Each structure stands twice: as structure tokens, then as C-alpha cells.
Amino acid sequence: xxxxxxxxxxxxxxxxxxxxxxxxxxxxxxxxxxxxxxxxxxxxxxxxxxxxxxxxxxxxxxxxxxxxxxxxxxxxxxxxxxxxxxxxxxxxxxxxxxxxxxxxxxxxxxxxxxxxxxxxxxxxxxxxxxxxxxxxxxxxxxxxxxxxxxxxxxxxxxxxxxxxxxxxxxxxxxxxxxxxxxxxxxxxxxxxxxxxxxxxxxxxxxxxxxxxxxxxxxxxxxxxxxxxxxxxxxxxxxxxxxxxxxxxxxxxxxxxxxxxxxxxxxxxxxxxxxxxxxxxxxxxxxxxxxxxxxxxxxxxxxxxxxxxxxxxxxxxxxxxxxxxxxxxxxxxxxxxxxxxxxxxxxxxxxxxxxxxxxxxxxxxxxxxxxxxxxxxxxxxxxxxxxxxxxxxxxxxxxxxxxxxxxxxxxxxxxxxxxxxxxxxxxxxxxxxxxxxxxxxxxxxxxxxxxxxxxxxxxxxxxxxxxxxxxxxxxxxxxxxxxxxxx
Numbered sequence: 421x422x423x424x425x426x427x428x429x430x431x432x433x434x435x436x437x438x439x440x441x442x443x444x445x446x447x448x449x450x451x452x453x454x455x456x457x458x459x460x461x462x463x464x465x466x467x468x469x470x471x472x473x474x475x476x477x478x479x480x481x482x483x484x485x486x487x488x489x490x491x492x493x494x495x496x497x498x499x500x501x502x503x504x505x506x507x508x509x510x511x512x513x514x515x516x517x518x519x520x521x522x523x524x525x526x527x528x529x530x531x532x533x534x535x536x537x538x539x540x541x542x543x544x545x546x547x548x549x550x551x552x553x554x555x556x557x558x559x560x561x562x563x564x565x566x567x568x569x570x571x572x573x574x575x576x577x578x579x580x581x582x583x584x585x586x587x588x589x590x591x592x593x594x595x596x597x598x599x600x601x602x603x604x605x606x607x608x609x610x611x612x613x614x615x616x617x618x619x620x621x622x623x624x625x626x627x628x629x630x631x632x633x634x635x636x637x638x639x640x641x642x643x644x645x646x647x648x649x650x651x652x653x654x655x656x657x658x659x660x661x662x663x664x665x666x667x668x669x670x671x672x673x674x675x676x677x678x679x680x681x682x683x684x685x686x687x688x689x690x691x692x693x694x695x696x697x698x699x700x701x702x703x704x705x706x707x708x709x710x711x712x713x714x715x716x717x718x719x720x721x722x723x724x725x726x727x728x729x730x731x732x733x734x735x736x737x738x739x740x741x742x743x744x745x746x747x748x749x750x751x752x753x754x755x756x757x758x759x760x761x762x763x764x765x766x767x768x769x770x771x772x773x774x775x776x777x778x779x780x781x782x783x784x785x786x787x788x789x790x791x792x793x794x795x796x797x798x799x800x801x802x803x804x805x806x807x808x809x810x811x812x813x814x815x816x817x818x819x820x821x822x823x824x825x826x827x828x829x830x831x832x833x834x835x836x837x838x839x840x841x842x843x844x845x846x847x848x849x850x851x852x853x854x855x856x857x858x859x860x861x862x863x864x865x866x867x868x869x870x871x872x873x874x875x876x877x878x879x880x881x882x883x884x885x886x887x888x889x890x891x892x893x894x895x896x897x898x899x900x901x902x903x904x905x906x
Contacts, residue, residue, distance in 0.1 A: 424555070431553045434518045438551060441514070445551035450526055452476040456498035459531070463539050467531035475500070475541060476526040476549060478578070482519060489516055490540075493525070496584075501540040502527050508544060515546045524550035570900050586888045587898060589708060593884055596707040597681060598661065600700050606657040606683060611646035613639060613663065617857045620644030621877075622798065623666040624853050626676075639665035642877065644801065645862045647684050648830060652870045659683035661880065672892045673822060675900055679880035686871045690813045690829040693874040694790055697817060697825055698727050701883075710887040712819075714788045727788040727817070735791060736773060739781045744773055744795070745810075752776065766851030770795035778823075785818035797847070800840045800856050802828035819886060827876030834866035 438445045454473040459466065466473065477495035487506035492499060506512045519525065526549050532542035557575065569576040569583075577584045598608065616635065618625035620642030627638050643660050650658055661681040668674055685693065702715035714726040733744045742755060752772045756763045763775045773795065785791070793811040796804065802812035814828035831837050841858040848855045885896040894900040 427555045428553055431520060431551070431555070434520070435551050435553060438518055438548065443548065445548055447547075447549060450476045450549055451547075452526060456493070456495045456500045459500060459541070460498060460539055463531050467533070470530055472528055472530050472544070473541075474526060474528050477524065479519060479521050479523050479525060481521060484516060487512075490534075491519070491525075493527070501534065501538055502529070502543045503532055503534060503540045504543050504546070508542065510545050515548075518551075519548070520552065520555065522552040522554075522556040523548065524552075567902065570894060571902055571905075573899055586890060586896070589888050590884050590896070592708050593704060593887055594661065594880070596704045597700075597878075597880070597883075600703050601659050601683065604657075604696075606659050606685075607655065609647070609650060609655075609658050609660055610662070611640075611643045611650075611660055615640050615646075617859050619856050619859050619862070620801070621664075621666075622800070622854045622856060624668060626665050626667050641666050642680065643682050644875070644877070645859060647682055648870060648873070648875070649862070649865045651684050651686050651830075651873050652865045652868055656686035656871075657684075670894075670901070673882065675881070675893045675897055677901065678882075678893065678897070679884075681878040681880050682875065683878075684830070684873055684875040686873045688874040689872065690815060690827060690874050693827050693829075693876060694727075694729075694815055697827065697876065698788075701825075704883075705887060708887055712788065727790055729790045729792055729815075731793045732777070732791050732795070732811075733793070735781050735785075736777060739784060740776060764851065768797045768847050768850075768852065770797035771847075771852065774798050782818060782823065783821045786820050788817065788819045790815045790817050797843065799828065800844055801831050801837070803831050804836075822882050822886060823879065824882055824886070825876055825878050827874065830870070830873040830875050832866060832870040832873060834863050837866055838863050 435445055451474050454475055456475055456477060459473060459475060475493065475495070477493040477499075480492040480494050480499065483490045489504040489512075491502040491504065493502055504512060504516070509515070526547040527541055527543045528545040528547075529541040529543040532540045534540050556578065569580075577587075602608070614628070614630070614637045616637060618638040618641050620640070621644065623641040625638040625641050627636060629635070630637050642664055643662065647658060647660060659681060660683075661679065663677055664680045665677050666674075667676060670676065685696075698715075702712060705712045705715055714728075736742060736744050740755060742751070749769045749772055752769065753763060753765055756772065756776055759776070759780065761776065761779050763772055767775070792815045793805065793808065794802070794814045794816065796810055796812055799812040799814045802814040805811050805813055812828060814826075816823055817825035817827075831840065841856070841863070844855040845858055881893050881896055884890065885893055888896060890896040
């Protein structure tokens with residue numbers, strides 16, 4: 421008989437014994453009145469007062485020594501030792517015979533120091549809350565079993581406290597992102613996830629069909645165009661934090677589903693938005709105990725703005741040796757081929773250069789850097805620069821090689837926006853699948869008038885990756901999409 425099957429049968433037999441004893445192995449309610457972390461923090465006071473507490477958690481280990489036993493119990497925030505004794509603990513022998521590692525139990529007892537001085541719970545009464553029928557893995561292999569960790573994240577959280585802590589910190593990051601915006605007068609809103617057109621970003625969408633209305637729909641690649649409709653409607657400072665979906669590759673920086681925060685600020689421009697972005701991210705980093713050196717410099721007053729600012733073309737020239745303005749598509753493709761980059765030959769000049777930039781330049785941008793003045797054909801919603809009409813009032817913030825924020829002065833000229841849409845359709849005909857669709861309704865909204873506005877999109881999952889030290893987006897995602905097992 422396979423070992424796992426045998427162990428499950430043994431647990432199922434224990435389950436039958438529990439039920440036969442008239443005990444519900446899966447009660448609906450726990451009577452816990454103290455968390456383990458609080459118990460340990462107040463241990464001296466509880467030890468002196470002899471006051472009983474009720475704690476609950478999962479058994480991580482059991483060590484029996486004749487008429488006494490020790491159980492290590494863990495809840496979300498802490499771990500403590502339960503001391504059990506045949507002379508003190510009710511139904512000692514019964515519980516010792518039916519409990520296993522992984523079971524979830526409740527104990528009533530008082531603060532007690534073991535002979536080795538370990539803070540413990542002298543357990544007077546035990547109660548089973550959940551009897552497990554499948555044994556926990558006896559050994560967890562960590563990095564070697566990375567795929568299993570993703571597939572069975574619940575086991576990953578049980579065995580790896582650092583992973584659990586990462587997602588606790590994630591919740592704090594989300595709270596601080598919102599809190600800073602709320603305190604600065606921004607209003608959180610919600611826009612559709614199912615959209616009739618996939619717009620607001622250069623990405624390939626997921627498609628679906630709504631039977632009730634017999635229409636094709638797309639999972640949103642960005643909330644941008646709906647948020648700007650709200651600016652037309654009179655809101656001046658808004659943001660949305662939610663999921664977006666892009667039918668793209670999976671690697672260190674990309675997952676098909678990820679969290680994005682977009683904000684729009686009427687009567688402001690990209691310059692002010694860059695200043696705001698730096699203060700915002702530095703505040704979030706400080707609140708979550710992550711130290712960005714550039715933020716420390718700014719707070720020390722060494723310089724007004726600590727994040728570097730470099731133009732796209734200057735960086736492109738520095739790391740490729742090519743002058744973007746004087747280089748055509750063929751020369752860019754030839755350069756990409758020499759660098760062994762796979763680039764669709766049907767892309768526009770700006771798209772080809774952007775692919776080269778991502779592979780060659782982006783990894784060099786370790787310190788916080790605003791890359792500014794991006795080409796027009798890869799910036800369909802950004803205003804042109806008045807003195808440099810082939811470039812846009814757009815920036816991308818890179819930190820440690822991660823593309824973190826994309827922001828710009830929003831294009832609010834309906835005729836210019838219509839021409840940009842048409843340009844995107846021409847690019848689609850050439851074979852570019854990552855284009856933004858022509859949105860007639862959005863053009864109509866702009867015709868009613870949108871004030872000067874600055875907007876940005878923040879890759880929240882990437883920020884979490886950065887602030888928690890996760891080596892990949894998948895490590896910063898609780899349940900990353902996995903290929904189905906055979």
C-alpha cells in the first residue's frame with residue numbers, strides 16, 4: 421500500500437474514533453479570545469495573574485514523553501508551545517492518540533515556563549477544531565519545488581513564514597497607496613472590467629462572449645479610457661486600483677493578470693505628476709519599511725528631486741550607439757538581429773526601438789529614473805511636446821530595471837486623438853497585434869471637453885515585487901496562473 425494512502429487511512433480511522441466519542445471534528449465556532457502574538461507579548465503579566473486564555477492554531481509538531489507532551493501551535497501571527505500533562509490536561513490520552521501534525525486545535529490554559537525556560541501554555545482543556553485527513557509533507561523543498569509552491573500556495577504559506585509575511589506586507593502596501601491618494605484629495609472609483617473595446621494600452625487582450633446580449637467583450641487591458649470619461653464628467657482627482665488582463669508572455673516581470681493603479685489629475689501636467697509620483701512612492705516605501713536610497717537623499721534635503729530624469733533618445737544613444745532620429749526601421753532591425761533579439765519586422769519604428777530599449781537599456785536603469793519624451797507612435801494618448809512634435813509629454817519610471825510607472829499629459833484634443841487612433845489602425849494592418857482600438861465613444865466624450873489632465877498607471881504587482889524583495893511577479897502573486905498538469 422502506498423505510504424500516503426496508508427497515512428490517510430490512519431487519519432480517517434482517527435476521525436471515526438472522534439465521531440464515535442460524540443465529538444464534532446469540524447465545529448463551526450472557535451472560542452479563541454487571544455492571539456498567540458498577544459499571548460507572548462503579555463506573557464509575564466499572564467504568568468503572574470494565572471489568568472486562563474483560549475488560543476487556537478495549527479499543530480506544527482507533537483513530541484510525547486510518557487505522561488507529558490508538547491505541541492507547537494501556530495496561528496497567523498505567531499507560534500507557541502502547548503504543554504500537556506496526564507495529571508492536568510483533560511482527556512490527555514485520548515487527544516494524544518487522535519491528534520496529528522496539521523490538525524487545528526483550541527486550548528484553554530495559563531502562561532507557563534517549561535524547564536528550559538520556553539514560554540508555553542499549560543493546557544487544561546483541548547478541543548479539536550479541524551481534523552486533517554491528509555498529512556502535511558514531511559519535508560518542503562522550497563526553491564526546488566517552485567511550481568508546487570505556486571500550485572499549492574496554501575502549503576507554501578504553512579511552511580514558509582517569509583512568504584506569508586510577504587503577502588501581509590502586500591496588504592499594507594495597498595493600504596498605504598490608497599491612504600496617500602485619499603489624503604491628497606483623490607477619489608477611488610470603479611470602472612468596467614468587461615469592455616466592448618480593448619483600449620487604454622498597447623497590449624493583446626483576452627476575449628469572451630456575453631450570451632445575454634450576444635456581444636463579444638474583452639477583459640480590460642487598462643481602465644484608462646473610462647477614467648478619462650469621468651474627468652470629462654467633472655471629477656478632477658480620481659484613481660482606480662484593480663486587476664487588468666493582458667494576453668502576453670510569462671516571465672520575471674509579466675503575468676497575464678496583475679494589479680494596476682491608474683490615477684488622473686485635472687488641471688495638472690506631466691511635470692507636476694512626476695514630482696507627485698516621487699513623493700508618493702517614497703511615502704509608501706517609508707510606511708512599509710522599505711528604504712529607497714533616492715528617497716533618503718530627498719528627505720535629507722540634498723536635492724529637490726532625487727529620481728534621475730533622462731530622455732529616451734539620450735539613453736537609446738548611450739547604450740546602443742544609435743541616433744534614434746537618424747535611424748530607420750531597417751537599421752534598428754539589423755541592430756536587434758546582431759543583439760539576437762526577436763522583433764516583429766512589421767512593427768513601427770517606435771515599437772522596434774521600444775523593444776530594443778526594453779532588452780538593452782532597461783536592465784541598466786537600477787536607480788530610480790524617469791525616462792522622458794517618448795516617441796509619438798508608442799504614445800497614442802499622450803500630448804505632443806510643442807517644441808518637439810515627434811516626442812510626447814510622457815515619462816516612464818524605472819527602478820531596478822522594472823518598468824513601474826507610465827505617465828503623461830493626457831491628449832485632450834479630439835481631432836488629434838482621432839488621428840492617433842487611425843495611425844494605430846494602420847499599424848494593426850501591418851501586423852502589430854498590440855494596438856489600441858478605435859474608440860468612437862471616447863472621441864465623442866472628448867468632443868464635450870476634457871480639461872488639461874495628467875495621468876499615470878502604476879504596476880502595483882511590480883511595486884509589491886520591489887518593496888517585498890520578491891524575485892519575480894509570480895512570487896508577488898498569491899495564485900499565479902499555471903499550466904494545467906496532465
